[in-house]
Amino acid sequence: MAKCQQAFKDLKAYLSSPPLQSPSKLGEELFLYLAVSLAAIGAALVREEDKVQKPMYYTSQALRGAEERLGAEEYPRWSIHTDGSSNKQAGGVGIVLCSLEKDKIECMVHSNFPTTNNEAEYEALVAGLDLAKAVGAMSVVIHCDSQVVTNQVNGDYECKSEKMKKYFEQAKKRMDELHAKIVQIPRGENEQTDRLTKAASMKHMITLDKEVDTGSNWTTPLVSYLKDGTLPDDKEATRTLKVQAARFVLIKDILYKRGSCCPYLRCLNTEEANYVMREVHEKVCGNHLGSRSLVHKLIRVGYYWPTTQKDAQVYVKTCDKCQRFGNLIKQPTEELTPMTAPWPFAQWGLDIMGPFPTVVRQLKFLVVNIDYFTKWVEAEALVTITEKNLGIKNHYSSFAHPQANGQVKVMNWSLLKIIKTQHERAKEIWPEEFPSVLWAYSTTIRTPTGETLFRLAYWSEVVI
Structure with missing residues (x-):
């Protein structure tokens, strides 16, 4: 009892005199x-x-958060946030890749085949690892909000179905190559990839319907020579191949064409070329260009194959919408009305388009503005056209009709043509799709200036 009493006194003394x-x-x-x-x-x-x-x-x-998952052996790594989802029609994958310098790359992939949620998560994991390898990452840490996928990859759960085992093997193979580790994070910390996933799983999305053929094509002799030094038996063919190879370079087993006034152009085979032409011509941000403008845009976005001009002409001639909504010029010629614009954005022309089919939020009009100097276009969808929502104050005066040069009318006609060709059967989504129409118009070379509207307005090319 005495010892207990003494211990209690010692404890009281210690607590009453905290260290200073x-x-x-x-x-x-x-x-x-x-x-x-x-x-x-x-x-x-x-x-x-x-x-x-x-x-x-x-x-x-x-x-807290990521700090709880850091071990003593941690060192700087690229980070990947992945997420996947599926519905009855298709699935979507969202990926956010962050470099050591904190630069972010966002990617979303539309899966045009049915998948389960777990399979979609594996699709996101595999696609994220392939993207990391493509940009040259040597070591990565993967952040995934799927408990099943994370624990299966870490060995805590067992893959029972044959399909999941195949996904698991593909993921592990890529992770071993990149010295990758995977950690589970709460769904709240994966909001950015979740947003990309939802966008990728939408109905109206760029899709790759089939695998691209990687068999023998026009690039095969060039790749074989630049990679292994393989030459044909014929002397004339050998000389021709060596001359051609001087204009090409092989980077990470991908063939590029050197350009005198543009970056390297990725070389495509026939299947890849058809896919890229379809995407640039009529898919998201496409505006059903003519053959010459289509070739220019293909080169500007970084692609090349020897028959680009010929293939573009054939493709445009066989495009159903280009034939049905093509330009039919019936207006008689008239004298030009010059418009003086001393500097960019000093003078604008304004016009109204509509009414269009009424959609969500009752939008049915478009207000279109064009800068007379750079030809830059701005537009906004509205419910009604009034003085208040346009910020216009009406003044009554004597009759005067300032003559414009019809530039806004021509712009309206061009935008309307793109809307018709792109969304003929989806009239109810025109407000959501109109920004892509405007972007396609602004990034296409215009014949009078030889430049895109984007370059004239911002003095630089578009980089995607």
Whole structure:
């Protein structure tokens, strides 16, 4: 009983005299104590005086979020956030790749085949690893909100179905190549990829319907020569191949054509060329260009194959919408009306388009503005046309009709043509799709200036 009473008195004495921070002295020896757990870390710096240790400074911090998943062996890595989802029609994949310099690459992939949610998560994982390898990442950490996929890859869960085992094997193979590790994160920390996934799983989305053929094509002799030094048996063919190869370069087993005034152009085979032409001509941000403008845009976005001009002409001639909505010029010629615009965005022309089919939010009109100097276009969808929502104040005056040069009318006609060709059977979504129509028009070379509207307005080319 006496020992218990003494221990209680000692405890009271200790609690009633908490340690106070002690000042240090020049040249004395200090001690650093560290305490580390899975949930918190702490450190105390102490000095010794008369064989009694007195604290100088102490700190502690609770580990939260990603800090809880950091081990002692961690080193700088690329990070990948992945997410996947599926519905009855198709699936979608969202990927956010972050470099060591904190540069972010967003990617979304539409799966035009039915998948389960877990299979969609594996699709996102495999696509993210392929993207990381393509940009040259040497080591990555993957953040995934799927408990099943994370635990299967880490070995905590077992893959039972044959399809999931195949996904697992593909994922593990890529992870071993990139020295990757995967960690599970809460869904709330994966909002950016979740947004991309939802957009990718929408009905109106660019889709790759079939695998691209990678068999023998016009690039095969060039790749074989640049990679292995393989030459044909015929001397004339050998000489021709060496001359051609001087204009090409092989980067990570991908063939590019050197350009005198543009970056390297990726070389495509026949299947790839048809797919790219279809995407640029009529898919998202396409505006059913003519053959010459289509070739220019293909080169500007970085693609090349020897028969680009010929293939573009054939493709445009066989495009059903280009034939049905093609330009039929019936207006008689008239004298031009010059418009003086001293500098960019100093003088604008305004006109109204509509009414269009009424859709969500009752939008049915478009207000279109064009800058007379750069020809840059701005447009906005409205419910009604009034003085208030346009910010216009009406003044009555004597009759005067300032003559314009019809530039806005021509612009309206061009935009209306693109809307018709792109969304003929989807009239109810024109407000959502109109920004892509405007973007397609602004990034296409115009014949009078030889430049895109984007370059004239911002003095630089579009980089995607």
